[in-house]
Amino acid sequence: MSHFLKEHIQKIINPTNDEFEAIQSFFMKKRFRKRQFLIQEHQPVHEIFLIEKGIVKSSFIDTAGKEHILQFAASNWWISDFAGFFKQETSSLAVDCIEDAEVYAISYEDLNTLCAKVPAMEHFFRVKSNFGYVALQQRILSLMSKPAKERYEDFIKQYPGFIDHIPKQLIASYLGVSRETLSRLYL
Amino acid sequence: MSHFLKEHIQKIINPTNDEFEAIQSFFMKKRFRKRQFLIQEHQPVHEIFLIEKGIVKSSFIDTAGKEHILQFAASNWWISDFAGFFKQETSSLAVDCIEDAEVYAISYEDLNTLCAKVPAMEHFFRVKSNFGYVALQQRILSLMSKPAKERYEDFIKQYPGFIDHIPKQLIASYLGVSRETLSRLYL
Structure with a gap:
């Protein structure tokens, strides 16, 4: 039984041991x-990924x-080409590892079967999606209304645990600034 | 019984008449x-809104x-300050009417009660949230990687039905360009 997966899910719902065995x-x-790539561009998107260890990006x-970085993900974050996955279209993003990674993958069919079989998991994924939506909304407002320095401060708040593991040129790409502008923000 | 609400929900799930009476x-x-404001800034966010008629914006x-426009919504779109709603915090956005509007509102407590009572509605809101997430992701990529002309073309595709009802200065604000730049894009 995966303690990591159980603890991740228990942040939102509290399945019984039998339910958890089914979920797992x-x-x-x-x-x-x-x-290494989890998803390459222009390919069918079969899975979404929950990161246990390592750092992954989508771009x-x-x-x-x-390259424009859409998202970084470390332990307890979900990542995929969500547009490709939910619409069951080919990917427009690439998803690859910044550091070696261990992940839990679930396929489109299995996600829907799991939600139908264990209704609490439908709730889990609704809540996850709601908070993901809210985080993207904050990102849009940040991109539209804030200067680079404040976007950098928002970024530090959003990725507190693993910012030191992300190469600076990738942070610059995420923020939509040049590597030189980012260097000035550190001063 | 509201035909509008029923048809909206039936795009994703197929409740029985009894379930639909409960949902409604x-x-x-x-x-x-x-x-008029549906939500004012710095106030508690009690509800999310499904638009039946009219045009509403969040900014x-x-x-x-x-003012930076985050979203426009017309018939069959949902709108709120979703961050304030899902985190049950005060609003950072304002939501107000561009044209007279008729909406269906549901409160935070009622949304959670409804999802627990009618599991198909948990599925409905998960699917809605997933597609909302995907639309925001497209918006971020558009903001980061595309020149104003292509962002305008993306906008026309996303809001095909009601673009003519939105004042040009609000479209410019949504796109993050000046009114003058927008005028040039029409040529």
């Missing part, structure tokens, strides 16, 4: 190495070849 | 006039007094 059976533990490569 | 009892029909006023 829908997840597959996977390991990825630094720079978008624009037509000029520039 | 949790919603309250409300009417607002043009310029953020920055410290310099500039």
